[in-house]
Amino acid sequence: MDLELNDEQSAVRRLAADFVRREVTPYATAWDRAESVDRDIVGKLGALGFLGLAVDPDYGGSGGDHLTYCLVTEELGRGDSSVRGIVSVSLGLVTKTIAAWGDEEQKRTWLPRLTSGEAIGCFGLTEPGTGSDAGNLTTRADRDGGDYLLTGTKMFITNGTWADIALVFARTGGAPGHRGVSAFLVPTDSPGLTRTPVHGKLGLRGQATAELVLDRVRVPASALLGPAGKGFSVAMSALTRGRISVAAGCVGIAQAALDAAVGYAGEREQFGRPIAGHQLVQELISDISVDVAAARLLTWRAAGLVDRGEDFATAASQAKLFASEAAVRAANNALQVYGGYGYIDEYPVGKLVRDARVMTLYEGTSQIQKLIIGRALTGVSAF
Numbered sequence: 001m002d003l004e005l006n007d008e009q010s011a012v013r014r015l016a017a018d019f020v021r022r023e024v025t026p027y028a029t030a031w032d033r034a035e036s037v038d039r040d041i042v043g044k045l046g047a048l049g050f051l052g053l054a055v056d057p058d059y060g061g062s063g064g065d066h067l068t069y070c071l072v073t074e075e076l077g078r079g080d081s082s083v084r085g086i087v088s089v090s091l092g093l094v095t096k097t098i099a100a101w102g103d104e105e106q107k108r109t110w111l112p113r114l115t116s117g118e119a120i121g122c123f124g125l126t127e128p129g130t131g132s133d134a135g136n137l138t139t140r141a142d143r144d145g146g147d148y149l150l151t152g153t154k155m156f157i158t159n160g161t162w163a164d165i166a167l168v169f170a171r172t173g174g175a176p177g178h179r180g181v182s183a184f185l186v187p188t189d190s191p192g193l194t195r196t197p198v199h200g201k202l203g204l205r206g207q208a209t210a211e212l213v214l215d216r217v218r219v220p221a222s223a224l225l226g227p228a229g230k231g232f233s234v235a236m237s238a239l240t241r242g243r244i245s246v247a248a249g250c251v252g253i254a255q256a257a258l259d260a261a262v263g264y265a266g267e268r269e270q271f272g273r274p275i276a277g278h279q280l281v282q283e284l285i286s287d288i289s290v291d292v293a294a295a296r297l298l299t300w301r302a303a304g305l306v307d308r309g310e311d312f313a314t315a316a317s318q319a320k321l322f323a324s325e326a327a328v329r330a331a332n333n334a335l336q337v338y339g340g341y342g343y344i345d346e347y348p349v350g351k352l353v354r355d356a357r358v359m360t361l362y363e364g365t366s367q368i369q370k371l372i373i374g375r376a377l378t379g380v381s382a383f
Contacts, residue, residue, distance in 0.1 A: 046117020060112035077252025094121030160210025178232035203354030
């Protein structure tokens with residue numbers, strides 16, 4: 001199923017699919033078992049321009065539109081969601097946020113390094129006690145002369161142990177809730193910043209996830225990204241766009257589930273014929289195909305709104321909500337097609353189930369997406 005893509009978008013999509021076939025899919029199971037993606041993948045992503053999509057070429061970006069970015073994240077999600085997460089976070093949440101909110105010095109300092117893969121970024125918002133309630137984070141940034149001293153803990157930070165720069169959100173004022181939050185660009189080699197890997201995850205096991213502890217980490221006032229006290233706006237602008245790329249990654253998971261289910265159903269025989277010839281197996285496969293098509297349409301619609309400069313916030317939440325839940329359904333249905341073989345990691349669908357499950361949790365849970373959509377439709381906030 002395709003909407004109309006122009007020649008450039010189609011070419012980038014083919015490039016991403018070929019990259020995944022060569023550089024990702026053959027190693028995904030090994031990376032999952034080792035709980036670590038090969039760090040060399042970052043340079044390869046940068047060399048192809050995948051870490052600079054939709055970023056101004058004047059700052060080292062590779063240009064293109066948001067739909068092209070989603071086409072690439074879909075293909076990466078189809079191959080390995082741990083690899084997709086590297087791009088979604090470093091490019092989607094960090095690089096694009098610096099491009100949108102940074103001053104000229106910040107953009108010149110960081111964007112060329114991030115888009116090339118020389119540097120990686122992480123997004124330091126979630127804390128041990130604040131997930132969905134991000135406006136009430138407790139990490140503090142206390143003024144000390146011309147500097148700030150950051151103290152607090154961030155949890156479940158994708159790229160956390162790999163990152164060279166962390167976009168950290170901390171409370172700078174006494175105002176309650178989101179009004180007292182500011183955003184800072186914090187080099188990860190700063191004294192007082194320690195990073196501890198998070199292991200034993202259900203899915204995205206190859207992804208470098210970490211706890212960040214900041215103990216009076218000193219940064220200059222020039223590290224502020226955007227105005228002081230506007231950090232929550234910085235975070236929400238990043239996450240709203242980020243939900244579209246997560247949705248695209250979920251489409252990739254669902255498409256991988258469909259590919260696997262169709263392939264296996266044509267090979268596996270029971271009762272004297274391939275299981276593809278059994279009605280209830282066809283029902284499972286048809287349900288996956290509908291989820292893939294619907295999730296892709298919602299995701300491309302949201303990306304199109306971004307590219308046309310129209311309001312996209314509600315569409316982003318709709319796409320993220322549906323696509324993440326659809327990825328879980330699709331992966332579960334594919335596992336059912338595989339039967340017992342789907343339950344061992346020699347086959348791909350067990351990993352798809354595990355990777356899909358977190359998609360309903362991060363960058364806004366399914367429940368938060370429903371509240372965002374409900375608020376947009378009714379004009380009444382249930383937060």
